[in-house]
Amino acid sequence: MSTIDVHNVWKIYPRGNVIGVKDLSFNCRDKEFLAILGPSGGGKSSTLRMLAGLEEISKGEIQFDGVIVNKMGPAERNIALAFESYALYQRLSVYENIAFPLRARKLKDVEVDHKVMSIAKLLDLTSILNKYPPELAGGHQQRVSLARAFVRKPNVTLLDEPISHMDQRVRAQLRARIRHLHDDLGLTTVYVTHDQAEAISLADRIAIINQAELQQIGTIEEIWNQPANRFVAYFVGEPAMNFILGELVDQQHVAVAAAQDKRVFEFKGQLKTKPAESAVTIGVRPQQIKVSRTEPSTTAVAATVKIVEFQGETTVLTVTLADRAKSDVKVVVSSGEKIGTGNNVWLHFAPDIIHLFDGETPVLQRQIG
Numbered sequence: 430m431s432t433i434d435v436h437n438v439w440k441i442y443p444r445g446n447v448i449g450v451k452d453l454s455f456n457c458r459d460k461e462f463l464a465i466l467g468p469s470g471g472g473k474s475s476t477l478r479m480l481a482g483l484e485e486i487s488k489g490e491i492q493f494d495g496v497i498v499n500k501m502g503p504a505e506r507n508i509a510l511a512f513e514s515y516a517l518y519q520r521l522s523v524y525e526n527i528a529f530p531l532r533a534r535k536l537k538d539v540e541v542d543h544k545v546m547s548i549a550k551l552l553d554l555t556s557i558l559n560k561y562p563p564e565l566a567g568g569h570q571q572r573v574s575l576a577r578a579f580v581r582k583p584n585v586t587l588l589d590e591p592i593s594h595m596d597q598r599v600r601a602q603l604r605a606r607i608r609h610l611h612d613d614l615g616l617t618t619v620y621v622t623h624d625q626a627e628a629i630s631l632a633d634r635i636a637i638i639n640q641a642e643l644q645q646i647g648t649i650e651e652i653w654n655q656p657a658n659r660f661v662a663y664f665v666g667e668p669a670m671n672f673i674l675g676e677l678v679d680q681q682h683v684a685v686a687a688a689q690d691k692r693v694f695e696f697k698g699q700l701k702t703k704p705a706e707s708a709v710t711i712g713v714r715p716q717q718i719k720v721s722r723t724e725p726s727t728t729a730v731a732a733t734v735k736i737v738e739f740q741g742e743t744t745v746l747t748v749t750l751a752d753r754a755k756s757d758v759k760v761v762v763s764s765g766e767k768i769g770t771g772n773n774v775w776l777h778f779a780p781d782i783i784h785l786f787d788g789e790t791p792v793l794q795r796q797i798g
């Protein structure tokens with residue numbers, strides 16, 4: 430059993446009194462793969478370094494399996510680490526770099542060799558075991574760092590952007606292998622990244638941190654369908670969620686102020702709180718908007734295509750709405766749709782894709798599933 434519980438943890442850097450992490454609380458369950466996602470400088474790496482015992486905790490406590498580890502060093506916590514910066518021993522071969530944590534535990538040579546060869550095979554490192562880190566490209570060095578982290582079975586595996594220096598195709602392959610190793614070895618893993626594709630493809634749950642604070646933790650379905658605030662709604666999803674000025678008509682309808690009239694859309698769910706004013710922000714994801722070349726029978730807003738970005742199976746359109754604010758909106762359509770710059774289109778928002786915000790706060794609650 431390996432669980433992590435973080436209770437009201439702060440990291441305050443004395444120089445400049447900078448707050449790196451603010452009142453952070455979350456848990457990572459036994460054998461769970463938890464991704465910590467957020468923009469650069471948001472507090473992700475500071476959180477991981479406190480979990481690892483590399484940073485002192487200013488306030489609060491961290492527990493591993495119910496035991497407070499605030500005063501324990503990395504070795505006492507029985508963790509495995511892999512960082513973006515590799516941290517390999519330059520004078521040791523790849524084989525010996527991977528074997529180092531096993532030799533530190535005084536395992537027999539036969540057992541060391543078996544474990545090193547097994548992990549090297551899984552990560553495609555067998556052909557470079559006799560080479561040294563300075564001879565390797567950055568992608569290979571990161572794989573060696575990963576192998577050293579995974580070669581023994583730790584209580585907790587902590588990974589800080591471990592595949593960021595690899596090209597896109599290799600990263601996709603390594604993501605699958607990291608998840609396979611996690612499942613096969615029954616690990617508890619915390620993975621820090623700014624890449625939402627990595628977080629979504631790897632994690633059981635995602636914790637989103639921004640400006641030193643936890644914004645939301647949950648499954649990707651929970652975060653996608655019920656974002657805790659406007660930042661989360663915008664940050665998760667590519668292209669990002671669109672935001673359009675709207676007006677609340679009643680408990681089930683919202684309007685977009687078109688050039689000549691109002692376009693009233695139905696929404697599903699219940700208002701958690703009624704905004705102080707009728708003005709709200711409508712959030713709609715680009716992947717969920719329905720596009721028509723002619724005005725449909727359902728309520729729709731007219732728009733003009735401004736930019737067309739072909740992306741293989743899909744095309745991303747940037748369109749300007751015929752609303753009073755002349756809002757720019759992104760829409761994802763099939764690449765088979767022959768829509769060009771300057772074309773007029775109509776956008777329809779189905780009731781179950783509409784999110785409503787009052788400032789940063791979501792005011793619409795919908796059932797998941």
